[in-house]
Amino acid sequence: MQADYRIFLEQVVIVDKPSVLIISSADPFVGPGVLALDMYKAFLQQHFDCDLLTKYEVTDHPEILYVEKRPETSFFARIKRKLHYYKEKISPTEKPGPYYFFYKKEENPPVSVEKVLKTVKKKYDVVLLIFWQGLLSFKTVLKLYEQQNSLFIFKNIDYSTMSGGCHFVGSCERFKIGCGACPVWNSSDENDFTASNVKYRESVYKRVKPVITGNYYMQQYYRQSYLLKDMQYALTFPIIDTDKFTIFDSVDIRLQSSIPTDAFVISFASQSLNDERKGMKYIFEALSLFRNMISEDEANRVFVITAGNSNNIEDKIPFAAKHFGYVPHDFLPKFYNISDVFLCSSVNDAGPMMVNQSICCGTPVVGFEMGACLQIVKDCGTGYCAKLKDAQDLAKGIKEMYNLSDEERAAIKERCRTLGVEKHSYKAQTDFVLELYNKYKT
Numbered sequence: 001m002q003a004d005y006r007i008f009l010e011q012v013v014i015v016d017k018p019s020v021l022i023i024s025s026a027d028p029f030v031g032p033g034v035l036a037l038d039m040y041k042a043f044l045q046q047h048f049d050c051d052l053l054t055k056y057e058v059t060d061h062p063e064i065l066y067v068e069k070r071p072e073t074s075f076f077a078r079i080k081r082k083l084h085y086y087k088e089k090i091s092p093t094e095k096p097g098p099y100y101f102f103y104k105k106e107e108n109p110p111v112s113v114e115k116v117l118k119t120v121k122k123k124y125d126v127v128l129l130i131f132w133q134g135l136l137s138f139k140t141v142l143k144l145y146e147q148q149n150s151l152f153i154f155k156n157i158d159y160s161t162m163s164g165g166c167h168f169v170g171s172c173e174r175f176k177i178g179c180g181a182c183p184v185w186n187s188s189d190e191n192d193f194t195a196s197n198v199k200y201r202e203s204v205y206k207r208v209k210p211v212i213t214g215n216y217y218m219q220q221y222y223r224q225s226y227l228l229k230d231m232q233y234a235l236t237f238p239i240i241d242t243d244k245f246t247i248f249d250s251v252d253i254r255l256q257s258s259i260p261t262d263a264f265v266i267s268f269a270s271q272s273l274n275d276e277r278k279g280m281k282y283i284f285e286a287l288s289l290f291r292n293m294i295s296e297d298e299a300n301r302v303f304v305i306t307a308g309n310s311n312n313i314e315d316k317i318p319f320a321a322k323h324f325g326y327v328p329h330d331f332l333p334k335f336y337n338i339s340d341v342f343l344c345s346s347v348n349d350a351g352p353m354m355v356n357q358s359i360c361c362g363t364p365v366v367g368f369e370m371g372a373c374l375q376i377v378k379d380c381g382t383g384y385c386a387k388l389k390d391a392q393d394l395a396k397g398i399k400e401m402y403n404l405s406d407e408e409r410a411a412i413k414e415r416c417r418t419l420g421v422e423k424h425s426y427k428a429q430t431d432f433v434l435e436l437y438n439k440y441k442t
Contacts, residue, residue, distance in 0.1 A: 018125030018437045019049040021148075025135035028054055028064065032157070032353070034329055036130045038239045039155075040064075042426035043433075053119060055111070055135045067111055067119050067135065100167040101184070102133040104193055106200040109137035116140055117147055126437055128153045129210075132160070133167075138197075138204045145208045151440055152210040153433065155236070156218060158350055161201075162225035164194025168277065169221075170348060178226040201227055211436050216375040218350050234436060237375070238353050240424040244330075245360040247417055250337040259303055259322065259338060264402055266319075267339035267363075269307035269327075269354060278352075279345035279368070282391045284316045286343075289395035291318040294402070302402075307335060336361035340409070341401040346370050347389055359383075360420030362413040366397035376423065382416045 020043050026033030028040070036052060043050035053065040103110050116136070127150055129136070145152060158167040164179030166172075172183055180195030181187050187194075205227065212222060212233035219235060222228040254261050266287075270278045291299055304321040306313055314321040327335060332354075336342060342358040344367030355365050355372040364383035367373040368390075378385040384397030404412065422428065 017046075017048050017434065018151075018441075019123075020051075020126045020128060020433070021120065021124040022050065022052045022128045022130065023054075023136070024052070024130040025055045025133055026131040027056065028052065028058065031329070033131065035157075035239060035353070038241055038426070039128065039130070039429065041241070042239060042430050045426055046430045048430065051124075065119055067115050101165050102167065103137060104165065106138045106165075106197045109140045110134050111136075111140075113140050113143045117143060120144065120147065124148055124150055125441070126151050126153060126433065128155060128433065130155050131157060138201050142204045142207060151437055152208050153436060154210050154212050156212060156214040156350070159218075159221065161212065162222060162228045164197040164201075166194075168348060175221075175225050175227070198227060205231065211440055213436075215350065215372060217371045232440065234432075236432060237423040237428070238351070238356050238372075239426065239429040240353075240357055240360050240420070242360050242421050242425045245333050245336070245357050245420070247362040247413065248333075248337055250334070253334050253338050257305075257322065257338065259305065262301070263303035263320075264301050265303050265305060265339045266341055266343060266398065267305045267307075267335060268343040268345070269335065270352070277346060277348040279347040279389070282345040282347070282368075282389060282394055283343055285391035286345075286394035286398060288318050289392055290398045290402075293395065293399050298402075305335070305339065332357060333361055336363045339363050341366055341383070341398065343367065343394070343398070344373060345394065356420070356424055359416045360424055362417040362420075364401055364412050364416055366394060366401060368394070376419065380415070380419060381412065382419060383412075 022036055022039050024033060024036030026036065028034065028037035036054070040050060040052040051065055053067070055067050056070045057066040058064045127144065127148055129141070129152065141152070154161055159169045159175070160167045163169060163175045164182065166184060169175055174180065174182070178195060178198045180190040180192055182192055182194040185192070209232070212228055212231050213236040214222065214233065215237065216235060219233060222231070222233055251261050259265060268283055270280070287304070299319060302319045304317050304319050305324065306321065307324040307327045309326055310323070313323050324335070336358045340363070342354070342363050342365050344352065344355050344365055346352055347368060347370060349371040351372050353372070355367060356376055358365050359376055359382055365373065365377050366384045366386065367377060368388045369378060369385050370388055373385050377383045384400050386393035386397050
């Protein structure tokens with residue numbers, strides 16, 4: 001990861017801009033944690049006074065604030081973690097599965113409030129919260145607010161802020177009535193810890209009055225939720241480095257990757273290709289249906305590329321294919337650029353951000369009416385939105401992209417790129433925060 005953003009640390013800050021603290025528990029140089037790093041870089045480049053606070057120390061980056069040193073790697077530390085692992089297997093404190101409870105009680109944060117407050121040594125006009133897990137609870141948020149008395153913005157990544165603790169609501173609708181009797185925990189108690197969490201969160205919301213941001217899909221949930229229905233919220237897009245995620249000549253990359261330069265390349269990817277929320281079974285079904293829609297000669301022109309943690313995935317694809325496995329963040333722009341279309345089959349997802357990244361690279365997306373696709377694909381001329389969980393309609397979208405003429409393909413590529421820069425660029429994102437600050441500052 002390039003560290004060129006650090007040149008902006010020495011430059012003059014324009015005094016009429018608010019100071020900003022970004023908090024993200026995720027490592028800013030790994031996976032989705034890059035979201036926070038991009039926000040940090042964006043504010044610095046626009047000459048804001050900005051700091052980034054994360055959970056663990058980031059080696060070689062003393063400019064990034066942190067709450068704790070990384071866990072020890074000594075023999076005794078490893079034994080301690082092993083004992084904790086077996087204790088969790090016997091009597092788990094977090095419910096495994098698709099709901100992802102990172103902690104149970106709001107008043108018992110994963111890292112002590114005192115540790116977090118001690119790290120924040122100055123006052124900020126805006127506190128921007130991105131990833132919470134393993135670091136914050138609403139108790140921490142309340143104490144931070146009392147310390148800062150500033151505008152708090154929740155840049156929601158998942159559903160947690162509207163529920164009693166789960167980060168993916170799935171088919172459960174108890175978030176509409178304040179949780180309790182949580183099906184994840186097989187609870188029949190209307191006043192279980194999830195209901196208590198909602199009550200505590202409600203009291204914090206009334207005190208802090210944060211701005212809740214999210215995409216169009218997430219706002220549909222906010223309007224139905226007990227906790228957020230009366231909150232102030234704003235429509236937003238994820239931040240993306242549009243200088244990195246851009247259009248470039250991909251012929252050499254295709255040659256280096258043994259991908260035919262004249263092929264129609266379909267791509268799809270996920271951190272875990274076995275995650276049910278990502279709906280991969282619909283992609284495999286849609287590819288089979290698409291194969292039946294075209295001739296043998298046309299099928300020979302199709303090539304599929306995939307990325308993510310999975311084995312023997314090529315066996316499920318009825319075309320020539322190449323699986324890249326887990327790819328580093330820096331390779332993703334190349335992955336999108338060698339693609340003619342990116343498939344997204346998520347069925348329970350606020351994103352994924354790969355949809356937005358693909359659009360920034362000029363690559364159209366075919367996906368379900370879900371998450372990011374509703375905001376950046378549907379009716380935008382940047383791909384095709386299929387009916388949710390309808391593999392036949394997904395296949396129809398693939399065929400539509402396959403049938404584009406060279407002129408149409410060039411036009412859709414330009415539309416994708418233009419919209420991507422307009423909504424996701426560093427400047428667009430800092431302008432958005434500045435607009436919120438001017439609107440909601442006390």
